[in-house]
Amino acid sequence: MRTTAVREGDEYVVNGQKTRTTLGQHADWMFALVRTDPDAPKKQAGISFILLDMKSEGITVRPIRTIDGDAEVNEVFFDNVRVPADQLVGEENRGWDYAKFLLGNERVGVANTGQIKRWLAELKEHAQQVRLGDGSLLDDSAVAARFVDLESQLMSSELTAVRVSGGSEDGRPNPASSILKLCGSQLQQDVLELAVDISGPMAMVWDALESVPDWAARSVPTYLNYRKATIYGGSSEVQRGIVAATILGLKG
Ligand SMILES: Cc1cc2nc3c(=O)[nH]c(=O)nc-3n(C[C@H](O)[C@H](O)[C@H](O)COP(=O)(O)OP(=O)(O)OC[C@H]3O[C@@H](n4cnc5c(N)ncnc54)[C@H](O)[C@@H]3O)c2cc1C
Structure with missing residues (x-):
């Protein structure tokens, strides 16, 4: 700096x-x-x-x-x-002291728990629109298993968000915000990867066409945009360092 x-x-x-x-x-x-x-x-x-x-x-x-x-x-x-x-x-x-407090709070926001919940709900509707045999993609057991996995991770993120927002004291943010940021940013990327997979060949189209719904056309640009999530607000490596030092008490 x-x-x-x-x-x-x-x-x-x-x-x-x-x-x-x-x-x-x-x-x-x-x-x-x-x-x-x-x-x-x-x-x-x-x-x-x-x-x-x-x-x-x-x-x-x-x-x-x-x-x-x-x-x-x-x-x-x-x-x-x-x-x-x-x-x-x-x-x-004393700017870095203030910035550390601010970053602890920012990490709760960039974990994006509410956004992930909305994305997953919309994605399920989209999976239902893609026909597969007599049913839809949502009836495919491999696709359904990915939804279950992502939804259970989302539930852990929501509980961690509550733990973090209820657990800041003495002007210091709860270091669990780093766990939330680490897991929440990875989860965003996993959900957006599923969105690309569900869009299938339609994901090749970046501008909506009459034959390609807007959600499918947006899937790849959104997936690419959110590669940032594991970088901004402090990269995943930096979050692991904070978790190691402040939660696990390990020395570097
Ligand atoms: C799309 C995007 C939007 C952004 N928006 C904003 C914004 O609005 N405001 C803002 O202030 N900043 C913003 N940033 C900056 C962002 O916070 C930084 O890019 C991020 O914190 C990483 O810092 P850096 O780029 O200096 O990388 P570096 O810190 O130089 O990291 C380079 C590499 O080294 C690794 N590394 C660094 N330190 C350690 C360590 N201690 N242990 C292990 N590995 C380490 C990193 O994981 C990374 O792989 C944005 C970044 C991106 C990509």
Whole structure:
């Protein structure tokens, strides 16, 4: 993390770059972690948390085209952006403490439990629309077994979400949020893979045709888009590290 903020009177001057800012093209404001003490003894120290008005002079937002053909993530560049010092959140150089709390909460959101539930319910309806012999794909025992497996994993995710939201104390998020993020992001990818399989040859079509329903045409772009789920909010490897250190008490 190399973006810097240097205090000048009652302003900070921010220089650097943030890559991958989802939906930043629509934002009026952003928060950023910036280095305010480049000589801090640890990488995690000397970081501050500030709010930036996206209309400030010196901010440039450049879209990044992603594998699904969309452009929902951006690079944001800061070139001598002057930020009023009262837009610092909390204390200077304690930004990583605030960010860790925020990330714990973000991981509950990106585990996407509600979305997975909706996807699975819709997918069952779609499987019923695909004819197989006298019945539908849903009557196929291999397909039905995949639904049962995914639905039982979803139930575990829902229970973990309740455990996490009920178990944050002393300003510290419950580390089980890392288990939720790890399993929930994998589950999203497994559900979307089933969606591609159910769409079959129709998944080759990316733009809806009269003969191909919209849900089938969207299956591959959505599957590709959600490869991000095991990366953003902290990659799966990072979540495993947190689980090992904070829940299992293992030392690296
Ligand atoms: C589509 C998309 C949207 C995003 N949107 C946002 C956004 O809106 N806002 C935002 O702030 N960020 C966003 N991000 C950034 C995202 O949070 C980071 O990409 C992610 O945390 C991984 O960090 P990194 O890219 O620096 O990879 P790195 O940390 O450099 O990781 C590279 C590789 O090393 C592994 N690795 C890293 N550290 C460890 C470790 N300690 N132990 C074991 N393995 C490790 C990783 O698993 C990975 O395989 C987005 C990313 C993507 C892909």
